[in-house]
Amino acid sequence: MYLVTICILVSSLSFLLYAFSYFNAPHMKNEFKRFGLEKIGLTIVLLEIIGAFGLLVGLKFNFILMISSLGLALLMFVGLIVRIKLKDSIWISLPALFYMTLNSYIFYTSTNLTT
Secondary structure (H helix, E strand, O other): OHHHHHHHHHHHHHHHHHHHHHHHOHHHHHHHHHHOOHHHHHHHHHHHHHHHHHHHHHOOOHHHHHHHHHHHHHHHHHHHHHHHHOOOOHHHHHHHHHHHHHHHHHHHHHHHHOO
16 A cells, blocks of 8 residues: 555656746747647647646545546556657657656556545
C-alpha cells in the first residue's frame, strides 16, 4: 500500500507541474502545435489537472482513484501514439510510456483494493 501511495503522489505532482507549465512556458504550447493538437491543448491540460487532483482525492475515495488513474493512463497512451506517429525518438517518448505504465499500475492496484 505504501508503494502505491508514493506512485500516486509522484504521478499527481508530475501532472500538476506539467499542466501548470503549459501556462508559463511558451515551448509547451509550441509542442501542442507540433503535435497538431493546438486547438485542444487547453482541454488536455485541464484533463491532466483534473486527473492529478483525482489521484489525490483517490487516496480517500478508491472509485475516484480508479477513474483518475485510468483516465491518465489512457491520456498517456494517446500521447504515446502521437509521439510514435511523429517519429519521435524513444528517449523523447519515454515519459509518456513511463506515466502510462505508472497510472496503469495505480489503476490495477486500485481495482484490487475493492475486492
